[in-house]
Amino acid sequence: MKTATMALLMFVATSAMAHVPDMENFETKPILADLKDLRALNIPVLAKDERIEVGYAIVTPLMQQRIQERSHQVGKCGGFEDLSLDMHVQGAGFNGILDNLAKIQEQNALYDRAPFAPLALEKNAAIESALTEVSEDNLRAYVTWLSSFPSRSNRDAEPNRHVDEMKTRLESMLAESKIPYEISQINHTSTKQRSLKVRLVGSERPNEIVVLGGHLDSINQSWGGGKTAPGADDNASGSANLIEALRILMSKSQPKRTIEIFWYAGEESGLLGSAEIAKQYKAEKKDVVAVLQLDMTLFPGSGELVIGSMTDFTSSWLREYLKAANETYIHARIVDDKCGYGCSDHASWNRQGYPALMPFEATFSKSNKNIHTTRDVITPESNFKHSAAYTKIAVVMGMDLANSDARQPY
Ligand SMILES: [Zn+2]
Structure with missing residues (x-):
């Protein structure tokens, strides 16, 4: 044997x-x-x-x-x-x-067992005001647009059509940015599909990076279901959260740390885009202080504003940070859960030793059962108020964590 x-x-x-x-x-x-x-x-x-x-x-x-x-x-x-x-x-x-x-x-x-005082965030008026700008209508419009592509699969005949169109959209949005930025497509070895990256450059410590990310690709795995893969929840929703977070963050004052927003390629085929990016960052010894992963935020399977926080292959410190941010700003209910290895791109970053966070639309067993089929479209159960909470998490990380010197203490 x-x-x-x-x-x-x-x-x-x-x-x-x-x-x-x-x-x-x-x-x-x-x-x-x-x-x-x-x-x-x-x-x-x-x-x-x-x-x-x-x-x-x-x-x-x-x-x-x-x-x-x-x-x-x-x-x-x-x-x-x-x-x-x-x-x-x-x-x-x-x-x-x-x-x-x-x-x-x-x-x-070990961190979970240590008797630390719980993390607390000090309420900041600028952040509170920014959170009121999160628009459910914008989120609906972005999800409608992204799910209108027949497929965003990395194995599609035109795997970059939506990536190119998204880049064009983001470029016109970024023309209004108050923060110096770079936008680029990232080529991969493992797939013809490209990832998309926007970098909002930090003022004081630009080498310290807060990553906000989610995968832009979709997939259809149903038997005889054709190749249509609208992927509204999985993961037009998380992608939309990131567009909306960018729209708000770029209109605020320049953060001390750099914020990098990623829309990853080929997640559904084995975390292809994020795995290459995280590996590259590790090889270049890049100082990524936190990684937020948004993947499926539209279906409130455990109730409106009940957020599943995945505890496997994520950072205890960031999970505690999420609870503190929630207490101060977001006012949802956070429930710990697990999703198993490789359930999304945070696993790529975690494996390279970077602190990752994965707030999910529900507890794992109550998540959307229509993903990976033609039925993953906007339905009466799609809840943009619920989804807006995930943009708020990204905005808090972009305005609080990216302006602090907080770090994972282990
Ligand atoms: Zn997904």
Whole structure:
């Protein structure tokens, strides 16, 4: 058994070294996924860490599809992280990857157990006033527009049509910016789709970065459902939250730290865009102090203004920050929950050691069951008041955290 596994790994390592992996048209690929999902699907687990319930496997396209289907069934957006580029660059260091992940989780658990005074934010009039500018009508308009593309999938024949149109829209919005900015598309090795990035440059400590992000791609996994993938909740909603946050933040005074807003490519195919970006940032030793992930914010499955805060593969410190921000400004109800490894792009940043936060539309089991189908459109249950709370989280992080010297203390 062990020998067979070793031989398989050597084969993968050798073939990966021979050429750059084509991650959209592959024979087999290495992934990290929730151990429960791998087991439920009888996919051979080559390495695992029971503490964090993460398994490493090599999958065929059919296995990947089954993971995606299962993720969808249990209500996850993503569901696995593609490691093809890691294998290519680093060789078969998957045990190290699992160990690192477990260590990060352990640090978070220690922080949770430590008797710190709870975080508190001091109320700031400028932030309070900015939060009143969050417009539900704008959010509805952005979601309507983004979900009108037939598909935003990275495997679509035109995977960048909506990315290009979004860039044009943001450029005209940014013409009014009071803050120096840069806007760019990011090319990837793992997918033809590009990510989009807006950088609002900080005044005093521009090298310290607050990341606000969400994935712009969509997917349709339903059998015989055609290729239409409106993705209104998943994730036009989080993308819209970020556009609205940008509109408000760029009209305020320049923050001390830099704010970077990302709309990631190819999340639904294994966190492709965010994984490359986070890896690149780590390699360049970029000082990212916080990462907010917004993925699905439109369906209030646990009730209006009930926010699920995912506690796995996120930062304890940022989760506490969210609770403090909520107490002072947002006034929603925060409920802790888990979504399993790789449920969204925050996993990419977490794995590189950056503090991440994942406030979600509901508790995990109560989230929108229509995602990844043609039915993920604006419906009578879509709730823009609920969704507006997530823009408010982004605005608070952009105006409070990006103006402070607060950092994860571990
Ligand atoms: Zn999603």
